[in-house]
Amino acid sequence: MKYKDLITKMTLEEKASLMSGKDFWQTQDIERLDINNIFLADGPHGIRKQAEAADHLGLNESLQATCFPTAATVANSWNEELGETMGDYLGKEAVAQKVNVLLGPGINMKRSPLAGRNFEYFSEDPYLAGKLAAGMIRGIQSHGISACVKHFAVNNQEERRMSIDTIVDERTLREIYLTAFEIAVKEGETKTIMSAYNMLNGAYTNENLHIMRDILRGEWDFEGVVVTDWGGSNDRVAGLAAGNELEMPTTAGETNEEIIAAIKNGKIKENILDECVDRLLDLVFTTEEVFKKESKEIDINEHHEMAQRVAEESIVLLKNEDNILPLNKDKKIAVIGDFAKEARYQGAGSSIVNPTFLDNTLDVLKESNIESIGFEQGFDRYGKKSKKKIDEACSLAKEADVVLLYIGLDEVTEAEGLDRENMAIPENQIELLDALFEVNPNIVAVLSCGAAVEIPFINKVKGLVHAYLSGQAGAKAILKILTGDVNPSGKLAESFPVRFEDTPSYHQFPGKEVSVEYREGPFIGYRYYDTANVDVLFPFGYGLSYTTFEYSNIQVNKDGVTFNITNSGEVAGLEVAQLYVGCQSKDIFRPKKELKGFTKVSLHAGETKTVTIPFDDKTFRYFNVKTNQWEIEGADYNIMIGASSSDMRLEDNLFIDGTGAPLPYNKENLPSYYSGKANNVSVEEFETLIGRKVPVATWDRTKPLGYNDTIAQCQYAKGLFARFAFRAIKFSHKFLWKIGKRSTANLIMMSVYHMPFRGMVRMTGGIMNMGMLDGILMVVNGKFFKGMRHLLSERKKMKASKRKLDITTGSSSKGEVL
Incomplete structure (x- = not known):
């Protein structure tokens, strides 16, 4: 232990007191030993430090801070370096506001498009999420403070999130739901991890010895601090035994007494408490060093410009029929839609940021070269229908060459604590679009929301730009894309299914009472759509540009893949090249292809660059449930370079020697998984996969209600x-x-x-x-x-x-x- 001498000076009561908060956001201090408290604040995409009237729900206003694009948006940049730079700016602001631990990034997988907190998470792919998170963590922690990766783990629904039991097989747990955390720990070297609210295979994550002790501490050698999600402690003593250092918020000493009693009666040994105290002290002492120096004032204008830069590189061009974009400055533009007047730029809940500035589309239009002939609201953002608003919008649209239509989801539809009811955009917006199409088919739609939605109107728009939730500078960034001042380079970090019924978790989302079963196994997102040959509207990794790119000259060896990219168009641009790997053996079920690397390349018109994407320890591995470790299957592997998951530009094969592990499955007993058509697996087949009976998924209505009932x-x-x-x-x-x-x-x-x-x-x-x-x-x-x-x-x-x-x-x- 690093602080053994200090810990020996502490009483049992003092050590226990450090294990829970002093108040809503601060840790406990011990004045006589010069142990100071530290401050934790929400901040996946901006600092949310509440000076007074603290809450974890986003009710009360926080100090002003730069509102950067949300993780769902940043993920579309596919740019680790950009994420690290954004983290650097977040770290500067955290230091300026004297925040020791910034509670982010969030890296849970997008199992279903309806999960209410998807706007706060990166991707449906663990490799992409992990790499982007690692970059952001490095940026934040470069200033001496701590990032806090959350929510560990398998926290993929908001309904009943504090008590739902997630049932998932070990291989899927490792390959899909823990890999991003593994990358965040090993490559990002995060100092803090937040445990999730939910249960995992029968045990609350905060008390789950398998993920907390065996994997996090044992396999990944994590030496940092684990903090509960706010109010997420169930059994404080069991949490301590699992290696949870900090319970938040304060319990006014009640759980400290539980720890003291457990040690005195021999339920747990005092050295377990000492280990947790040692790790917490290290977080306190290392993160407070930066505050001993003179803190610098933040240039809010510079940070606003950085937020704009992130947004510009993360906005995705999904459709550009007849090259309607970029907008011609000679065209008359009608601006329609409530989101043009009042932007939808961030999520709702604990991540709400009080922005330093907020660009407004109608104001920014005046600074651009766009000839706007007027604005009409067109619809009520909360879904109330109005024929008058539609008629007024259509009257304006008739006079325009192009209709610029701002649509999306409102703030109460996507919010922490609640899952969406469906994937639909409100009906009143669809009715408006249908009416506009009748009077002017030259429609460019700008979509603002934090997750995938159904787009039944795709054939009624010539241009479609997905801005996601692009932060306080998003309005200007969108216009830069629309006018061609910036060439779009964002690519989707999640698949867009045609309809919700096509999603792999459709039959098992959300869990309504006791548990939720992840019967689709590893087949989430593009892993399912590609393997089961299910059509999607827009595939994972998809995004258009105002230029074109050609791929050539692939060369593969044991270390990686090298190829050329040429900008074959007439304007400079950025291209995201994606490495996918598919095992050609059929002995172990796998997705048809999986993302194993990516790079973003800047190219002038006509320029060619040679690009190398190296293989790493995750390129060929799979988790073997018989050996209980990562193995490599000896086989031929298809090495693919694509512009999206469904647009492979270059391919080659490579034989990889395996580790010789025994086959983990009997193919005959798992037909859905071997076919990849795993969207409606029977309970019997799922039980075969997990090797045990699943718990009863409904409440026992005959028993008295207890602590963990809702x-x-x-x-x-x-x-x-x-x-x-x-x-x-x-x-x-x-x-x-x-x-x-x-x-x-x-x-x-x-x-x-x-x-x-x-x-x-x-x-x-x-x-x-x-x-x-x-x-x-x-x-x-x-x-x-x-x-x-x-x-x-x-x-x-x-x-x-x-x-x-x-x-x-x-x-x-x-x-x-x-």
């Missing part, structure tokens, strides 16, 4: 009061949604309806304790008067204990317990 389950509670409360919550949500208070309605679903009862304690910062919760559960389970007596008794004890502590420490409480 408020939603009060619908069948024995207590009349609980059933009434459930109906009141449902009514409130429906009523608030109907009167337009959609954000508040969403908040009810996220922070009340799907919250497990223990969340009342874990998320209230010591206002309630577990004893009081026991009383509430008695009420819920039909023992109203006994429960109320217990609740009031525990409340009285808690207040007395708090007064005694205040007298002992000489402090006074600013807040009052319930």
